[in-house]
Amino acid sequence: MFPELNNLLNITPDRAEQGKLTLLCDAKTDGSFLVHHFLSFYLKANCKVCFVALIQSFSHYNIVGQKLGVSLTSARERGQLVFLEGLKSSVDVFFQANEEPHPLQFLREANPGNLQPLFEFVREALKPEENGEAAWRCPVLLVDDLSLLLSLGVGAVAVLDFVHYCRATVCWELKGNMVVLVHDSGDAEDEENDILLNGLSHQSHLILRTEGLATGFCRDVHGQLRILWRRPSQPTAPRDRSLTYQYKIQDKSVSFFAKGMSPAVL
Amino acid sequence: MVGGIMNAPPLSPGGGGLWAMTPSGGARGDTGRKSEMMDSLLGLGGLMLLRDSVEWEGRSLLKALIKKSALSGEQVHILGCEVSEEEFREGFDSDINNRLVYHDFFRDPLNWSKTGETLPGGPLGALTAMCKRTDPGPVTIALDSLSWLLLHLPCTTLCQTLHALSHQNSCPSDSSPVGQVRVLGLLHEELHGPGPVGALSSLAQTEVALGGTMSQTSAHILCRRPRQRPTHQTQWFCILPDFSLDLQEGPPVDSPPHPDPHTLRVDPTTHLTFNLHLSKEEREARDSLTLPFQFSSEKQQALLRPGPGQATSHIFYEPDTYDDLDQEDPDDDLDI
Numbered sequence: 001m002f003p004e005l006n007n008l009l010n011i012t013p014d015r016a017e018q019g020k021l022t023l024l025c026d027a028k029t030d031g032s033f034l035v036h037h038f039l040s041f042y043l044k045a046n047c048k049v050c051f052v053a054l055i056q057s058f059s060h061y062n063i064v065g066q067k068l069g070v071s072l073t074s075a076r077e078r079g080q081l082v083f084l085e086g087l088k089s090s091v092d093v094f095f096q097a098n099e100e101p102h103p104l105q106f107l108r109e110a111n112p113g114n115l116q117p118l119f120e121f122v123r124e125a126l127k128p129e130e131n132g133e134a135a136w137r138c139p140v141l142l143v144d145d146l147s148l149l150l151s152l153g154v155g156a157v158a159v160l161d162f163v164h165y166c167r168a169t170v171c172w173e174l175k176g177n178m179v180v181l182v183h184d185s186g187d188a189e190d191e192e193n194d195i196l197l198n199g200l201s202h203q204s205h206l207i208l209r210t211e212g213l214a215t216g217f218c219r220d221v222h223g224q225l226r227i228l229w230r231r232p233s234q235p236t237a238p239r240d241r242s243l244t245y246q247y248k249i250q251d252k253s254v255s256f257f258a259k260g261m262s263p264a265v266l
Numbered sequence: 267m268v269g270g271i272m273n274a275p276p277l278s279p280g281g282g283g284l285w286a287m288t289p290s291g292g293a294r295g296d297t298g299r300k301s302e303m304m305d306s307l308l309g310l311g312g313l314m315l316l317r318d319s320v321e322w323e324g325r326s327l328l329k330a331l332i333k334k335s336a337l338s339g340e341q342v343h344i345l346g347c348e349v350s351e352e353e354f355r356e357g358f359d360s361d362i363n364n365r366l367v368y369h370d371f372f373r374d375p376l377n378w379s380k381t382g383e384t385l386p387g388g389p390l391g392a393l394t395a396m397c398k399r400t401d402p403g404p405v406t407i408a409l410d411s412l413s414w415l416l417l418h419l420p421c422t423t424l425c426q427t428l429h430a431l432s433h434q435n436s437c438p439s440d441s442s443p444v445g446q447v448r449v450l451g452l453l454h455e456e457l458h459g460p461g462p463v464g465a466l467s468s469l470a471q472t473e474v475a476l477g478g479t480m481s482q483t484s485a486h487i488l489c490r491r492p493r494q495r496p497t498h499q500t501q502w503f504c505i506l507p508d509f510s511l512d513l514q515e516g517p518p519v520d521s522p523p524h525p526d527p528h529t530l531r532v533d534p535t536t537h538l539t540f541n542l543h544l545s546k547e548e549r550e551a552r553d554s555l556t557l558p559f560q561f562s563s564e565k566q567q568a569l570l571r572p573g574p575g576q577a578t579s580h581i582f583y584e585p586d587t588y589d590d591l592d593q594e595d596p597d598d599d600l601d602i
Contacts, residue, residue, distance in 0.1 A: 116378050198454065202320060202457070215534055
């Protein structure tokens with residue numbers, strides 16, 4: 001996790017807000033550092049995490065996690081982390097006996113209807129423990145990323161329904177949090193992705209949007225991060241609802257600075 | 267600068283008599299006239315579209331209008347598809363909450379959980395059930411949101427249901443005198459193409475499009491009354507934590523001199539030492555120019571056609587004084 005980002009968002013692992021949906025969105029840049037941030041943040045916050053990782057392998061996230069000070073292997077062993085490795089288990093869909101619906105069952109269907117099996121997986125993973133004793137603070141669902149589901153043939157409305165159900169279960173029923181990543185293709189012709197992105201934006205409480213610089217690649221400024229608080233819990237001045245910073249990704253951290261205030265420029 | 271805070275006086279059902287509205291160009295009247303925004307909005311029956319965007323969310327305005335309706339003693343039905351009942355009721359007093367009937371389509375709209383708590387007939391069934399109400403008196407029906415319904419139902423079905431819902435008071439077949447029905451529909455504009463939005467807006471009596479500048483929200487209101495010209499109005503407001511409206515006179519005057527440093531957009535193409543754009547003549551001149559490396563058919567012909575003096579040309583060679591001319595036959599050693 002990146003302490004500077006925590007400062008910007010005014011959160012710490014000790015007092016994370018509950019019942020919130022955070023939308024991560026990247027346009028013309030790679031926003032996955034935010035996924036790594038929230039993964040390590042919630043593991044450090046002692047939350048039960050269900051991570052639907054469709055883009056990268058477990059070892060990739062584990063290596064980045066180790067740089068940020070968390071071990072995904074041990075978190076998985078002690079039951080804190082439930083990891084759905086999309087790259088591996090997509091193969092299981094085809095080669096396993098078909099007795100119970102696989103979370104990624106939609107891969108087998110000619111016309112992927114809905115993502116109910118994936119939702120059932122999430123609900124099962126984050127279900128409160130039977131023996132009453134709450135070992136973990138609050139459940140958290142992370143998805144990296146939802147745009148991939150569109151590429152796999154699922155419709156935007158089906159993905160929105162999946163998020164809706166996860167929101168009703170994780171955010172509302174279990175008072176947990178959700179963090180999902182969606183790419184902004186910036187392409188007006190990709191209607192499905194636009195519906196998904198806008199629909200999610202309307203559902204979310206906080207939007208973190210990373211963008212590449214309009215002027216192109218730069219060695220010292222990797223992009224800018226726009227923070228938009230929707231539905232603030234206490235009414236704040238609208239001026240504070242939206243903030244924009246530029247950032248530079250370093251080996252183990254990310255530094256944020258006001259626009260045009262890169263140390264390399266000053 | 268800040269206008270009178272509306273403490274939402276009870277409004278007579280139907281809101282008759284309060285319909286005087288400022289002509290297009292904005293409400294800059296006295297306090298009494300400014301409070302007409304809500305009255306005139308709620309005075310009309312029929313469908314009212316609240317068009318919001320990601321940046322300017324419209325649910326708080328919807329809740330403000332619901333509060334106003336509830337305070338005037340109306341029954342309010344809410345078809346909730348996007349937020350939980352708790353979240354929707356948050357911020358209302360108990361006497362307002364008592365007047366709200368929340369039809370919950372948030373928890374299990376598609377019956378995935380199979381808890382049996384799903385309302386039969388789905389959201390459309392709930393809407394048609396609302397059509398068949400018997401209690402007299404005006405009713406407000408809030409749809410949170412129309413976008414969810416549009417994504418899950420065919421546009422024509424939804425439009426027909428909305429039409430039946432908002433025009434039932436003018437339907438003479440029902441013998442019991444039912445009061446006015448107004449339908450408030452929240453529509454997330456970016457999610458739909460121009461077709462469905464156009465269909466809904468042609469059904470709507472009133473349209474409110476939300477927008478704003480950095481620090482204040484504005485509502486652009488379009489009212490269509492029967493046999494009258496549509497009126498346009500822009501109203502600046504902000505919504506207080508208890509969901510009452512704080513109406514304001516106009517766009518904040520302090521914002522242009524002190525724009526937010528974080529959001530100031532600098533156009534990188536303004537102060538350039540070279541010209542990025544071409545005028546029409548310059549573009550034509552550029553297009554008509556043939557570059558030296560371009561191979562055209564004329565050039566090809568010119569190269570292929572032998573020139574006039576080419577057949578009779580000769581090479582004249584005059585040896586120089588210091589030229590070392592070899593007298594030997596260079597092919598001597600070849601032994602031919």
